[in-house]
Amino acid sequence: MKKLLALVIAFVVVGSGVAIAHQPVVLLNSDTTAAKGPLLVDGTVSFAVRASFAKAGEKKAFRAQLKEGDALEIQYLIIDKKPENALKMTQLPSLVVTGPGGFKLTMKLNERTKFFEQFTQTNYWYLGRYSGMAKAGIYSFVLTGRGKSAITLGVGDREVPGEVVRGAYVAPTVSASPTPVVTPTPAGYTMAQVKANNTAKSCWSVIDGYVYNLTNWINSHPGGSGAILFLCGTDGTNAFKAQHENQSKPAVRLDTYRLGPLNK
Ligand code: HEM
Numbered sequence: 001m002k003k004l005l006a007l008v009i010a011f012v013v014v015g016s017g018v019a020i021a022h023q024p025v026v027l028l029n030s031d032t033t034a035a036k037g038p039l040l041v042d043g044t045v046s047f048a049v050r051a052s053f054a055k056a057g058e059k060k061a062f063r064a065q066l067k068e069g070d071a072l073e074i075q076y077l078i079i080d081k082k083p084e085n086a087l088k089m090t091q092l093p094s095l096v097v098t099g100p101g102g103f104k105l106t107m108k109l110n111e112r113t114k115f116f117e118q119f120t121q122t123n124y125w126y127l128g129r130y131s132g133m134a135k136a137g138i139y140s141f142v143l144t145g146r147g148k149s150a151i152t153l154g155v156g157d158r159e160v161p162g163e164v165v166r167g168a169y170v171a172p173t174v175s176a177s178p179t180p181v182v183t184p185t186p187a188g189y190t191m192a193q194v195k196a197n198n199t200a201k202s203c204w205s206v207i208d209g210y211v212y213n214l215t216n217w218i219n220s221h222p223g224g225s226g227a228i229l230f231l232c233g234t235d236g237t238n239a240f241k242a243q244h245e246n247q248s249k250p251a252v253r254l255d256t257y258r259l260g261p262l263n264k
Pocket of ligand 1: 035065136137138214217221222223224227228231236239240243244249250251253254
């Protein structure tokens, strides 16, 4: 199994302030479906996803994880160079985004706005943009080539370091942070206790008023470790329901990790 954790941090100091450029993520030829492609663990972080196509029909895809009410920001750009800048909109790769709650977006390429990206000193064209509000869950981005071309998708707008996961997640080694010792009160657990267990080494989450220890599920989850890591130390009710409401297998599995009720 190929394991790769890429923590890409690209920042440039400009004048007195610090600016962080869109973090680059390059889609590989093997990223032919969203499940095979990389996962942007927090889709509100600013990423620049690059995809190049050799011929029509080729697919490249990735995923971005969002929480309820997060901003879903997508920008479709090309670099101002041949062949892309000479192609018609209909000759460029199509982008279809699907997400929780039946969300489906076919990106409209309806603008041509110049954009000079100062960090790499590159001229781009904006060809399309989308802004919306996300539901909790994983959004899939699927690009289909229509000929030789390369494009860049901007996702997210928060200029902070982000995390990209491929395949199984390799938990980062957390130094000098002992697993919190927890003594449950007879009545149950507190939110403070849940919040203290917010790492891959000890991952608790609340779902529908109960506390679960999901640590051992992180690396076994068919939907990827990122989805579970996202819940560590939080109330994961919305995220779990958005993805798995009315599904028996996730509910049965979840039951096996139950610690007890959350104290109100
Ligand atoms: C906290 C608890 C969770 C549990 C116990 C859980 C459990 C499961 C189980 C048992 C499956 C396999 C279902 C089957 O074979 O029919 C599954 C699949 C999946 N889960 Fe979760 N899940 C959890 C959270 C999440 C969250 C928060 C997300 C998304 C944000 C998510 C995304 C997915 C996806 C996309 C799949 C399908 C993977 C595939 O078929 O390739 N899960 N999960």
